[in-house]
Amino acid sequence: MITLARRPVRIRILCEIMATKPPTTYWDYIRVEDLLNLQGGLDKDETTLEDEELVFITVHQVFELWFKLVRHDMLAARDLFVLPKVSEQDLSRVVARLRRITTIFKIGAHHFELVETIGTREYLAFRNKLMPASGFQSAQMRQIEVLFGLNDDERVALGSPGSHIAALKNADGSPSSALKRLRETQADGPSLRDAVRSWLERTPIDGVRHGDSGASKISEDFLDDFLASQRNEVDKARKRAREVAPESDHKRIDNLYDREIASTEEFLRGTDVKDDPQRARARVAMLFIETYRELPLLAWPREVLASLIEVEQAFLIYRQRHARMVERVIGRRVGTGGSSGVDYLDKTAIEYRIFRDLWTIRTLLLRNEAAPSLKGAAFYSFSAGD
Ligand code: HEM
Incomplete structure (x- = not known):
């Protein structure tokens, strides 16, 4: 048997530390006592709370903890995207982070059920205590929106523009610690939306990398082929619609399908975002990835796009669910x-879209047989990737 004195130095030090340090307990590690002392409200005294107020405060605190995890995962995902080269392994990590955020929003949406167990009159018993406090002052929610990529000019103003910033000021007008945190997030690097765009911009189209000679021409050719196929598909749908409609309706039908063709071309050629070539190129990349999603090297990029849609959908449903809970509790x-x-x-749930272009792509996709045939397929096989 090896005696303590004969053990290697590092193991000996570890044994000595373990001998002096008390064993870890659940309550110390999780800080349970600290946590349980945080529900006392303004008076820091639970005995002063109204009947249902403990539920109200606890659920909000749980949400703020979920928001903290969302921020953590979103930053991690964003940081992986800003690398000059994003490997397949990194993409799988991004997807795992985004999917966890989706899960958090889904769980969060369920938590509103718990708030609905507070009756309207029970809530009114302590509502006046809150005035003018509100979830509108949740700086973490704003940080999440900023990290996602929501710009100030895209916000629904609560009163005057910038009200979300004004709400985070102290009563004397000085910036609260919450506002300082928000400012730090605003100053800290690109949003997830911008980071995703710069990654998408680099996607090789028809086997040709962005920046290589002839890349723009290849991208244009891909678009020309796609738009021709799309026109063909829309015309087939138009023909079917006209066959079953009375003649008096043909003009209206034609207008609808003409509009679909025109708006697809406008979107994919980037005519509406002329001053933002990166965004235009990212649209083409999304279309390419979604159209040829079965190719081995597009497997993870397509999962990334799917997980971005999932996370945004979960966020929108979360907003919707909050609104329905609010309607039920306070009308x-x-x-x-x-x-x-x-x-x-309700307006925020409808108007806040971060990955708007990714949603639009859904309108344009074609069934497999109708998509233009792929050029440079070998580039996207596992052996060809670098
Ligand atoms: C009885 C319960 C609740 C009611 C009646 C309620 C009501 C409202 C209302 C009316 C607003 C709009 C801003 C305002 O005028 O105050 C709001 C915003 C907000 N609430 Fe609630 N809420 C409740 C519970 C919760 C819970 C449990 C959370 C979880 C964190 C939450 C988070 C938020 C957030 C983040 C906002 C800002 C939304 C935005 O500006 O996009 N609320 N709430």
């Missing part, structure tokens, strides 16, 4: 934060 009255209440919340 359509004015919010404690001063908004129109449910109307304001």
Whole structure:
């Protein structure tokens, strides 16, 4: 048997530390006592709370913890995208992070059921205590939106523009610690949306890398072929629609399908984003990845696109679910934060879209047989990748 004195130095030190340090306990590690002392509200005293107030405070705190995890995973995903070269392995890590965020939003949406167990009159018993506090002052929610890529000019104003910043100021007008955190997030590097765009911009189209000679021409050719196939498909649908419709309706039908063709071309050629060539190129990349998603080297990129849609969908449903809970508990009255209440919340659930272009691509995709045949397929096989 090896005596303590004969063990290698490092093991000996470890044994000595373990001998002096008390064994880890669950309550110390999780900080349970600290956690359980945080639900006392403004008076820091649970005995002063109204009947249902403990539920209200606890659920909000749980949400803020979920928001913290969302921020953590979103930053990790963003940081992987900003690398000059994003490997397949990195993409799988990004997908894992995004899928966890999706899970958090789904779980969060369920938590609103718990808030619905608070009756309207029970909530009204302590609602006045909150005024003018509101979830509108959740800086973490704003940090998440900024990390996602929501710009200030895309926000639904609660009163005047910039109200989300004003709400984070102290009563004397000085910036709160929450506002400082938000400012730090705004200053810290690209949003997930911008990082994804710069990654997408580099996607090789028809086997030719962005920046290689002839890359723009190849990309144009791909678009020309795709648009021709799309026109063909739309015309087939138009023909079917006209066959079953009365003649008086043909003009309306033609207008609809003409519009579909025109808006597809406008979107893919980037006519609406002329001052943002990166965004235009990213659209082509999304279309390419989605169209040839079965190719081995497009397997992870396509999962990334799928997980971006999933996370945004979960976020939108979360917003919707909050609005329905609010309608159920307080009806359509004015919010404690001063908004129109449910109307304001519904607007955010409809208008806030981060990956708008990715959603639009869904409108343009073609069935497999109708898609233009791929050039440079060998580039996307496993052996060809570098
Ligand atoms: C009875 C419960 C609740 C009611 C009646 C309620 C009501 C409202 C209302 C009316 C607003 C709009 C801003 C305002 O005028 O105040 C709002 C915003 C917000 N609430 Fe709630 N809420 C409740 C529970 C929760 C919970 C549990 C959370 C979880 C974190 C939450 C998070 C938020 C957030 C983040 C916003 C800002 C939304 C945005 O500006 O996009 N709320 N809430």
